[in-house]
Amino acid sequence: QTQGTIFPAPNFNPIMDAQFLRGALQGISCEKDVLIDILTQRCNSQRLMIAEAYRDMYGRDLITDLKENLSHHFKEVMVGLMYPPASYDAHELWHALKGADTEEKCLIDILASRSNMDIFQMKEAYLMQYNNDLQQDIDSETSGHFRDTLMNLAQGTRMEGYADPSTAAQDAMILWEACQQKTGEHKNMLQMILCNRSYQQLWMVFQEFQNISGQDIVDAINECYDGYFQELLVAIVLCVRDKPSYFAYRLYNAIHDFGFHNKTVIRILIARSEIDLMNIRQRYKERYGKSLFHDIKHFASGHYESALLAICAGDAEDY
Numbered sequence: 361q362t363q364g365t366i367f368p369a370p371n372f373n374p375i376m377d378a379q380f381l382r383g384a385l386q387g388i389s390c391e392k393d394v395l396i397d398i399l400t401q402r403c404n405s406q407r408l409m410i411a412e413a414y415r416d417m418y419g420r421d422l423i424t425d426l427k428e429n430l431s432h433h434f435k436e437v438m439v440g441l442m443y444p445p446a447s448y449d450a451h452e453l454w455h456a457l458k459g460a461d462t463e464e465k466c467l468i469d470i471l472a473s474r475s476n477m478d479i480f481q482m483k484e485a486y487l488m489q490y491n492n493d494l495q496q497d498i499d500s501e502t503s504g505h506f507r508d509t510l511m512n513l514a515q516g517t518r519m520e521g522y523a524d525p526s527t528a529a530q531d532a533m534i535l536w537e538a539c540q541q542k543t544g545e546h547k548n549m550l551q552m553i554l555c556n557r558s559y560q561q562l563w564m565v566f567q568e569f570q571n572i573s574g575q576d577i578v579d580a581i582n583e584c585y586d587g588y589f590q591e592l593l594v595a596i597v598l599c600v601r602d603k604p605s606y607f608a609y610r611l612y613n614a615i616h617d618f619g620f621h622n623k624t625v626i627r628i629l630i631a632r633s634e635i636d637l638m639n640i641r642q643r644y645k646e647r648y649g650k651s652l653f654h655d656i657k658h659f660a661s662g663h664y665e666s667a668l669l670a671i672c673a674g675d676a677e678d679y
Contacts, residue, residue, distance in 0.1 A: 362604070362636040365673035368403045377402070378413040381422065390429045392663040399441045400670035403634055407442055433622045434664040437671075440630045446481035447489060449474070452627055453482070454490050457501045464588045465624065467502070469610060470631075471513040472595035473603055479516030505547045506589040512555040513596075523560035531557065532568035535577065539584040547589070554596045562600045604639035605647070607632055611640070612648050615655050625656070629671045641672065 377398050384394035399407060411422040426438050443451055449470050456466035474482065486494040498510050531553050538546035557565065569577045581593045598606040607628050614624035632640055644652040656668050 363638040364632070364634040365637040365641070365671065366400070366403055366633045368406060369401055372402065372406050372409075374406070374409040374413040375417070377410045378417055378422075381410065381414060382418055385425050385429050392430075392434065393666070395426075395430075395438055396663065396667050396670055399438055400667060404441075404444060408444060411442060432664070433626065433660075434662070434667060436622070436626050437630070437664065437667045440626060441671075444485075445631065445634075446478070446485040448631060449478070449482040450485035450489055450494070452631075453486060453494060454492075454497075457497045462501050463623075464502070464506070465591070466627065467498070467510060468588070468592045468595045469607075469624070469627070471510055472592060473599045473606065476516040476518055476520065479514060483514070483516070504589065505544075505551065506587065506592060508548065509551040509555060509589065509592050512551055515555075518556055519558040519561065521560060522558045523564060525564055528561065528564035529568045529572075531561075531565045532572050535565065535569055536573050536580070539573075539580045542584055547585075550593070554593060559600050562597075566597065566600070602643070604636050605643045607636075607640045608643035608647060608652075611644060611652060612655075615659055625668065629668060633671050637672070 380394055380398060384391035398410070402410065414420065414422045414425075423439055423442050426442065427435060430438055440448060440451075452466055453470060456463035470482075471479070483494045486492065486497075495511060495514050498507065498514055502510055534549050535553060538550040553565065554562070566577045569575075569580070573580060578594055578597055581590055581597070584590075585593065595606065598609070611625060611628055614621040614628075628640075629637065641652050644655075648655075653669060653672055656672060657665065660668055
């Protein structure tokens with residue numbers, strides 16, 4: 361049972377919320393606590409209704425006003441909350457592809473974990489927002505087998521729900537050979553299987569792989585391949601097995617390995633807040649001993665910290 365941390369607010373009144381936000385943004389010093397109280401305690405569809413009420417009442421765009429009045433990471437959180445999920449993914453992919461440096465890890469996080477429907481909606485949003493084709497941008501901004509695998513994922517053609525035990529052993533053999541041979545053709549076969557088979561099918565394939573090789577598929581990939589291609593393949597496997605565990609692992613790395621990689625933390629908390637952030641928090645605590653709440657508190661500060669903790673929805677006992 362997957363569970364988020366943000367739910368629809370009861371007794372919701374978008375007009376009142378819009379009035380409070382306008383008041384908070386108009387003050388001499390922006391009342392950031394009011395923004396946090398409202399925007400982190402409403403679900404995404406409610407936030408979109410608030411933005412609509414705000415536009416109707418004041419003739420102004422709420423996202424523009426947030427951008428003008430806020431700064432740094434706090435701004436990124438508040439603005440990020442205002443995008444519908446597909447638009448937020450599109451926004452993150454655009455910046456990952458078009459920024460000064462391509463942010464490969466962002467591409468991996470999003471494309472390795474989204475469903476066919478998510479990918480379809482994200483591509484539509486990308487085209488609407490940036491007048492560009494996502495697949496063409498991936499093609500021009502990345503390279504090699506990493507690019508081929510991203511391109512395959514961005515097609516959103518993974519089989520759904522279907523599993524066939526008789527072909528699982530064949531697929532496992534192909535994967536095992538691909539880890540031995542490492543030719544271009546084998547790399548293609550490897551990514552074709554990982555990008556197109558259903559999650560149910562891949563569960564069986566990974567089991568068969570273990571039987572054939574005596575090795576876990578993740579260990580085999582790590583031994584045989586390197587770079588972003590290897591990271592992407594591993595991400596796909598981890599997402600098939602358990603998405604909350606994958607995101608717990610990504611958050612832990614973002615917080616501890618890179619001196620708090622803000623973009624990653626913000627993106628995962630916002631994107632998973634209504635899907636499985638509660639599960640991610642549980643996996644995080646089980647795996648790393650400290651709660652996600654505790655680690656965010658330790659690294660972030662000020663209103664930025666308050667906003668992240670409100671989305672994380674940790675409790676005092678988590679600390």
